[in-house]
Amino acid sequence: MGTTQLESVPEPKYWHLKTVLSEALDSEFTVGEILPNERDLAARFGVARATLRQALEQLELEGRLQRRRGVGTTVAPPRVGVAIGTEHQIWPGTGDDAWQAVDSAVAAPPAAVATALQTPREQAVHIVRRSRVSQGRPVAAELLYVPQASVPALTAIDTPSGPARARAVLRELQRLELEGQDRAVELGSARADDAKELDRLPGAPVLVVTTRFFAEGRTAALSVATYRADTCRLTFGASGGVEIHDGPERQAS
Amino acid sequence: MGTTQLESVPEPKYWHLKTVLSEALDSEFTVGEILPNERDLAARFGVARATLRQALEQLELEGRLQRRRGVGTTVAPPRVGVAIGTEHQIWPGTGDDAWQAVDSAVAAPPAAVATALQTPREQAVHIVRRSRVSQGRPVAAELLYVPQASVPALTAIDTPSGPARARAVLRELQRLELEGQDRAVELGSARADDAKELDRLPGAPVLVVTTRFFAEGRTAALSVATYRADTCRLTFGASGGVEIHDGPERQAS
DNA sequence: TAGTGGTCTAGACCACTGA
DNA sequence: CAGTGGTCTAGACCACTAG
Numbered sequence: 001m002g003t004t005q006l007e008s009v010p011e012p013k014y015w016h017l018k019t020v021l022s023e024a025l026d027s028e029f030t031v032g033e034i035l036p037n038e039r040d041l042a043a044r045f046g047v048a049r050a051t052l053r054q055a056l057e058q059l060e061l062e063g064r065l066q067r068r069r070g071v072g073t074t075v076a077p078p079r080v081g082v083a084i085g086t087e088h089q090i091w092p093g094t095g096d097d098a099w100q101a102v103d104s105a106v107a108a109p110p111a112a113v114a115t116a117l118q119t120p121r122e123q124a125v126h127i128v129r130r131s132r133v134s135q136g137r138p139v140a141a142e143l144l145y146v147p148q149a150s151v152p153a154l155t156a157i158d159t160p161s162g163p164a165r166a167r168a169v170l171r172e173l174q175r176l177e178l179e180g181q182d183r184a185v186e187l188g189s190a191r192a193d194d195a196k197e198l199d200r201l202p203g204a205p206v207l208v209v210t211t212r213f214f215a216e217g218r219t220a221a222l223s224v225a226t227y228r229a230d231t232c233r234l235t236f237g238a239s240g241g242v243e244i245h246d247g248p249e250r251q252a253s
Numbered sequence: 254m255g256t257t258q259l260e261s262v263p264e265p266k267y268w269h270l271k272t273v274l275s276e277a278l279d280s281e282f283t284v285g286e287i288l289p290n291e292r293d294l295a296a297r298f299g300v301a302r303a304t305l306r307q308a309l310e311q312l313e314l315e316g317r318l319q320r321r322r323g324v325g326t327t328v329a330p331p332r333v334g335v336a337i338g339t340e341h342q343i344w345p346g347t348g349d350d351a352w353q354a355v356d357s358a359v360a361a362p363p364a365a366v367a368t369a370l371q372t373p374r375e376q377a378v379h380i381v382r383r384s385r386v387s388q389g390r391p392v393a394a395e396l397l398y399v400p401q402a403s404v405p406a407l408t409a410i411d412t413p414s415g416p417a418r419a420r421a422v423l424r425e426l427q428r429l430e431l432e433g434q435d436r437a438v439e440l441g442s443a444r445a446d447d448a449k450e451l452d453r454l455p456g457a458p459v460l461v462v463t464t465r466f467f468a469e470g471r472t473a474a475l476s477v478a479t480y481r482a483d484t485c486r487l488t489f490g491a492s493g494g495v496e497i498h499d500g501p502e503r504q505a506s
Numbered sequence: 507t508a509g510t511g512g513t514c515t516a517g518a519c520c521a522c523t524g525a
Numbered sequence: 526c527a528g529t530g531g532t533c534t535a536g537a538c539c540a541c542t543a544g
Contacts, residue, residue: 010539012513015455037529048515053530058442058456069530070523079439085489183489185438186332187458187482189311201531202268203311205440205458229440236338236436236489263520265532290510301534306511322511323542454512 013047014054020045021055025064025075035065035073061205063230069201079233080134084183084209091174091213091221099142101166102129109145116212117219119147126151128166131197132225139232141197142225146173150220176220182212185234194226205229266300267307273298274308278317278328288318288326314458316483322454332486333387337436337462344427344466344474352395354419355382359401366398369465370472379404381419384450385478392485393462394450395478399426403473429473435465438487447479458482 035041042052056073059065066076106124108114114121125147132140148154151172188208195202206226213221227234288294295305309326312318319329359377361367367374378400385393401407404425441461448455459479466474480487 014513018456039529048517050516051514054513056530061440061458062442063439067530068523069521070528072523072529081437181490184334184486185460185489186316186486187314187440187460189315203271205314207438207440207460233437233439236438237434267532292510301536303535304533307532309511320511321542322540323509325510325542 014051014058017045017047017052017055018058021059022064025059029075031075031077033075035075037072060230066230076231079231080137080139081235082132082134082139082227082232084234085236091170091176091178098134099130099132101163101170102131103162104128104166104169106148113145113222113224116222117145117147119149124148126154126169128169130166137231138198138228140225140227141194142223144170145222145224147220150176150215173221176215178213178215178220179217180214182214184210186210187229188226190226198226198228200228200230207232207234209234267304267311270298270300270305270308271311274312275317278312282328284328284330286328288328290325313483319483329484332484333390333392334488335385335387335392335480335485337487338489344423344429344431351387352383352385354416354423355384356415357381357419357422362398366475366477369475370398370400372400372402377401379407379422381422383419390484391451391481393478393480394447395476397422398475398477400473403429403468426474429468431466431468431473432470433467435467437463439463440482441479443479451479451481453481453483460485460487462487 029035036044038049038052038056042049045052056065056067060067060076063076063079065073067073105127107127108122109117109119109125109127111121113125114123117125119125125145128144128146130142130144131138132142146169151169153175154169154172186208188206190198190200190202190204190206192202194206195204198204198206207229209223209225209227211223211225212219213223215221282288289297291302291305291309295302298305309318309320313320313329316329316332318326320326358380360380361375362370362372362378362380364374366378367376370378372378378398381397381399383395383397384391385395399422404422406428407422407425439461441459443451443453443455443457443459445455447459448457451457451459460482462476462478462480464476464478465472466476468474
């Protein structure tokens with residue numbers, strides 16, 4: 001019996017470190033400020049650099065910090081609310097929807113995509129690459145898969161390459177009557193190509209938004225958009241966004 | 254094995270390892286199968302255990318693996334699609350919506366929550382805890398914040414504690430006319446209490462779904478639900494879900 | 507109690523950035 | 526070029542689970 005040390009579970013050092021740093025960020029740092037380098041920080045807290053890095057990684061995952069090789073660690077601004085749903089209730093590319101067409105090609109889709117599109121495997125589809133920028137920062141990279149059956153007027157020959165070609169595919173797609181759509185959000189890690197476009201390292205955490213567009217009784221297009229998980233908050237519904245989660249907030253502004 | 258390092262850019266070992274393991278999971282393992290332990294795997298690939306762990310962590314983040322201390326590493330089943338929006342287009346707790354009321358209390362909310370609710374700081378609110386189970390596994394833990402003004406008929410005294418009290422709050426809430434709602438999804442890391450409920454370690458990656466419920470011209474309730482990011486795919490819209498992202502799929506079955 | 511994953515250390519070297 | 530974060534190593538011990 002004696003002392004009740006029920007929850008005297010030794011808290012991991014990196015967890016405690018994260019808490020301490022998090023509070024320091026709230027009270028002693030401003031957005032954009034550069035933190036001391038990892039070696040100094042580790043020494044200051046009396047831990048190995050790897051342990052310090054474990055705490056920093058968590059904070060970066062939560063959008064509190066931003067780290068760049070060769071530069072340093074800075075205090076990240078609050079996550080930017082990115083609207084999902086409003087500009088996608090319609091065909092992609094309709095109106096100026098914050099997306100910018102980058103490129104387009106005709107190629108066989110990944111197996112999983114072919115399954116969702118209900119097209120035979122090895123059946124080439126249009127693949128349109130788009131990127132989304134918000135407040136001057138790249139926030140998302142998208143691959144849009146469009147079966148050739150959805151844009152029958154397009155022939156591979158008479159269209160230019162690059163952004164113009166991508167826009168041509170989107171334009172043709174908009175001729176169909178959109179009957180519905182389907183969306184899913186899950187956590188993923190950035191592929192090398194997406195990472196480059198998002199200005200992150202490969203493997204960076206991303207929110208993968210998969211959207212199926214239905215028309216003519218089938219899946220007429222499939223969008224796979226990867227959003228930077230560290231800097232983005234995906235918002236759904238009418239108003240702009242919610243400024244909430246569990247952690248303490250930076251400021252009211 | 255001899256590593257193919259003939260790439261122009263030296264690919265990190267853990268990244269290459271992850272690719273190799275991912276392909277092995279597709280071809281040589283079945284769901285639920287136990288992998289060799291980390292020390293053996295590291296030796297087999299000729300890397301340090303920390304490096305091997307970096308690859309495993311990525312695969313776990315992507316929902317390919319499941320690791321449990323004291324047990325081992327197993328091949329995870331495909332992510333379960335969890336519907337968001339359908340059972341939340343209405344007041345929480347309406348119908349049997351897969352959520353289970355756990356507990357309830359009256360306390361001062363976190364500062365960020367008070368801001369969103371537009372209630373004065375230090376103003377106590379009802380806090381209802383619910384958990385969501387899908388296919389026998391806990392997938393989400395929710396904290397629902399309800400200002401006392403939204404449920405005026407409730408007095409703190411005459412209601413029992415525990416689940417019954419939680420259900421009473423929900424029941425009162427449903428008397429209001431829901432005027433709209435607002436949702437946001439972002440990446441977070443599990444707090445200690447949520448982690449315990451989700452059967453994960455603190456800091457585990459979670460998808461935080463924040464929903465504001467509007468009634469009587471104000472925010473009548475705020476829900477903060479944390480979903481296991483490793484096992485969940487949040488689905489929106491009509492049909493059940495999409496089975497797609499970039500990675501190769503396990504099997505159709 | 508044996509075996510697992512989780513944490514931690516104290517180094518080393520590499521890739522990248524900016525002056 | 527110097528300084529940063531990113532990768533990697535070879536250990537050690539701890540917390541947890543199950544037989």
